[in-house]
Amino acid sequence: METTEVRQKVLDIIADIAMDDDVTTIDDSVALRDQLDLDSMDFLDIVMELKKRHKIIVPEADYPKLASMDSCVEYLTPKFVQ
Amino acid sequence: MNNVYDTIIIGAGMSGLAAGIRLAMFDKKVLILEKHTIAGGLNSFYARKGRKLDVGLHAMTNFAKKGERGKPLTKLLKQLRIPYGELALNEQQGSKIIFPDTELSFSNDLNVFTDDVLEKFPEEKDGFMALLEDIRNFNEVSLDNPYESAKERVARMIGDENLREMIFCPLLIYGSAWEDDMDFSQFVIMFKSIFLEGFSRPEGGVRRVISLLMKKYKALGGEVRFRSGVNEIISENSVIKGVKLENGEVITASKVLSSIGYPETVSNLNEKIELDPKVGKLSFTETILCYNKKPKDFGVEDTIVFYNENQKYHYRRPSTLFDEKSAVVCLPNNFEIDDYEDGMIRLTFMANFDLWNDLSPEEYDLEKEKVLTASKDIVRKLYPQMDEEPNFVDIFTPTTIKKFTSHHGGTVYGSTDKSRDGRTPIKGLYIIGTDQGFLGIVGAMLSGISMANLHCLMEGSN
Numbered sequence: 184m185e186t187t188e189v190r191q192k193v194l195d196i197i198a199d200i201a202m203d204d205d206v207t208t209i210d211d212s213v214a215l216r217d218q219l220d221l222d223s224m225d226f227l228d229i230v231m232e233l234k235k236r237h238k239i240i241v242p243e244a245d246y247p248k249l250a251s252m253d254s255c256v257e258y259l260t261p262k263f264v265q
Numbered sequence: 266m267n268n269v270y271d272t273i274i275i276g277a278g279m280s281g282l283a284a285g286i287r288l289a290m291f292d293k294k295v296l297i298l299e300k301h302t303i304a305g306g307l308n309s310f311y312a313r314k315g316r317k318l319d320v321g322l323h324a325m326t327n328f329a330k331k332g333e334r335g336k337p338l339t340k341l342l343k344q345l346r347i348p349y350g351e352l353a354l355n356e357q358q359g360s361k362i363i364f365p366d367t368e369l370s371f372s373n374d375l376n377v378f379t380d381d382v383l384e385k386f387p388e389e390k391d392g393f394m395a396l397l398e399d400i401r402n403f404n405e406v407s408l409d410n411p412y413e414s415a416k417e418r419v420a421r422m423i424g425d426e427n428l429r430e431m432i433f434c435p436l437l438i439y440g441s442a443w444e445d446d447m448d449f450s451q452f453v454i455m456f457k458s459i460f461l462e463g464f465s466r467p468e469g470g471v472r473r474v475i476s477l478l479m480k481k482y483k484a485l486g487g488e489v490r491f492r493s494g495v496n497e498i499i500s501e502n503s504v505i506k507g508v509k510l511e512n513g514e515v516i517t518a519s520k521v522l523s524s525i526g527y528p529e530t531v532s533n534l535n536e537k538i539e540l541d542p543k544v545g546k547l548s549f550t551e552t553i554l555c556y557n558k559k560p561k562d563f564g565v566e567d568t569i570v571f572y573n574e575n576q577k578y579h580y581r582r583p584s585t586l587f588d589e590k591s592a593v594v595c596l597p598n599n600f601e602i603d604d605y606e607d608g609m610i611r612l613t614f615m616a617n618f619d620l621w622n623d624l625s626p627e628e629y630d631l632e633k634e635k636v637l638t639a640s641k642d643i644v645r646k647l648y649p650q651m652d653e654e655p656n657f658v659d660i661f662t663p664t665t666i667k668k669f670t671s672h673h674g675g676t677v678y679g680s681t682d683k684s685r686d687g688r689t690p691i692k693g694l695y696i697i698g699t700d701q702g703f704l705g706i707v708g709a710m711l712s713g714i715s716m717a718n719l720h721c722l723m724e725g726s727n
Contacts, residue, residue, distance in 0.1 A: 200343060202343065202346060202347075202348050202349075203339070203348060203349050220332070220334045220335070220339065222335070224340070224714075227718065228344070
């Protein structure tokens with residue numbers, strides 16, 4: 184899968200969780216937490232949505248890899264390919 | 266396999282519905298069982314003579330503006346994936362705490378309260394500022410805070426007993442299961458929800474909140490059964506198995522979330538356990554007065570008044586049927602947008618369940634009349650210009666509360682023994698709602714969400 188597609192899939196999840204935030208202006212290199220109203224409960228939702236929608240399991244030790252859009256795409260792209 | 270679920274939730278109140286939404290969202294097979302014919306629990310609604318009336322909800326605490334970060338209200342909306350606008354919140358105009366010699370005003374802007382406190386209690390400036398600082402730095406939602414007396418902790422900062430009582434009055438009567446004191450964590454939750462965040466009212470009242478939750482839950486595939494009271498909570502060797510309904514039907518689940526209260530949950534267990542959570546002592550009467558004119562027609566703009574004529578404020582079960590010396594007076598017309606046809610005043614007195622429960626039907630009607638008279642007296646004292654007789658009245662008593670909530674002792678704020686992490690001695694059985702310890706409507710929903718997350722959704726919870 185192309186990284187742009189992976190980005191879109193992650194963005195779709197974030198848009199559903201942070202409903203009242205504008206997700207069109209996300210800076211991919213900056214931590215999501217610093218741009219959007221996301222707390223640890225919401226990151227858990229991202230993890231659960233990845234499992235629900237794409238059957239991707241993110242172990243707790245890897246949660247920090249979901250910090251920014253760039254790191255999400257880098258971490259998740261190989262998992263989408265599988 | 267029809268009667269096998271991942272999770273059964275007992276009670277379709279705010280906490281049960283919120284927990285149900287979280288579980289259905291992540292594809293759990295979930296069933297909510299509700300004893301009554303409608304949802305809402307402690308916060309419900311009814312219609313009488315063409316009037317749509319709310320029960321429980323005076324106002325929603327924890328007001329937050331759209332997009333305000335890290336606030337309980339915005340957190341819970343995100344967790345439930347309900348857009349902020351759907352609540353259609355209207356902010357309060359302004360509220361008061363009225364004691365014999367002093368009056369304090371507050372609104373959804375903390376500065377209004379702070380300025381009034383500093384003006385009326387100038388010698389308490391440092392103490393009040395220290396209290397605000399202490400509250401801001403305290404992690405009230407941590408699930409392992411030990412009990413600490415709020416009265417003692419606040420007394421170390423604020424010396425004037427009158428000011429302390431005035432601060433405690435709204436916080437106690439809007440949420441404390443304890444008499445005359447509360448756990449400091451609960452104090453901080455209540456202080457933030459009332460003085461830092463404030464009151465608002467969803468357009469359409471509690472109906473809007475309940476219908477939003479029900480719609481969301483059903484859209485996610487959640488099941489709910491009304492008229493389905495639980496007769497027994499079934500476990501084997503202290504592991505949850507399911508529940509038995511009043512009609513004898515047995516439903517199996519690996520998790521049960523109970524919102525019916527801690528003592529009520531324990532008394533429904535088929536296996537006897539050592540634990541005996543205390544039944545709270547606080548119950549209330551509520552008077553609903555409807556008028557042809559609106560309070561604003563008489564120049565009355567208060568939203569909620571915490572009224573006390575005793576020299577010292579008593580938050581405890583009165584030794585009489587009700588305590589006519591102090592009351593919460595709510596004027597639901599006085600939010601930004603007034604969607605009522607009538608003028609309305611709701612008045613709450615502390616009351617003694619046992620005394621109400623012992624009355625004969627004739628005495629009961631007589632005592633209700635006395636509640637009405639006392640209610641009108643307080644309205645007259647507060648607003649002498651409102652010289653109109655109500656065109657409609659209705660009164661609830663502690664026995665009404667018992668009937669509709671099944672809470673032992675007609676309690677509204679539940680047991681004094683909370684289960685902060687929701688755990689019970691039965692594996693797979695968890696407490697949500699009032700007796701888990703988060704308060705108010707927002708607190709109840711957050712309780713359902715956090716317990717569902719912690720015990721049913723997080724890694725390792727299965």
